[in-house]
């Protein structure tokens with residue numbers, strides 16, 4: 527898995543102070559996508575063990591308390607990303623008790639594969655659905671268009 531950006535302290539992508547990872551790779555090609563540079567699964571940087579350790583350490587940091595981890599992109603549920611994302615969310619839940627995980631995907635909840643659903647066992651909140659430009663609404667919290675749904679799992 528590759529990633530585009532990592533924000534160790536973020537107050538925009540999800541509630542509270544968080545760490546946020548933007549992974550590489552997305553196949554949805556939404557019109558008006560603000561993040562087209564993330565579409566290529568080979569773009570960005572390799573998400574390696576050191577980066578995973580870095581995120582765990584940030585979530586355990588008591589100087590700046592993070593409420594949890596946000597996973598966006600790109601698409602964390604792109605099939606090519608599932609192995610890396612599953613390993614990460616398992617580690618967060620095992621090693622960072624009390625931290626929540628929010629995940630944004632362009633896939634729709636009721637169309638997810640078994641492999642994608644396996645990731646959701648470790649996710650607290652899913653925001654699903656493609657960005658639809660004709661339904662865009664900047665006043666919506668944590669989503670770009672009104673077709674997208676915030677699901678508390």
Ligand code: SF4
Nearest residue numbers: 552555556559600632
């Ligand atoms: S799902 Fe997100 S990253 Fe992918 S094309 Fe749509 S808006 Fe862009």
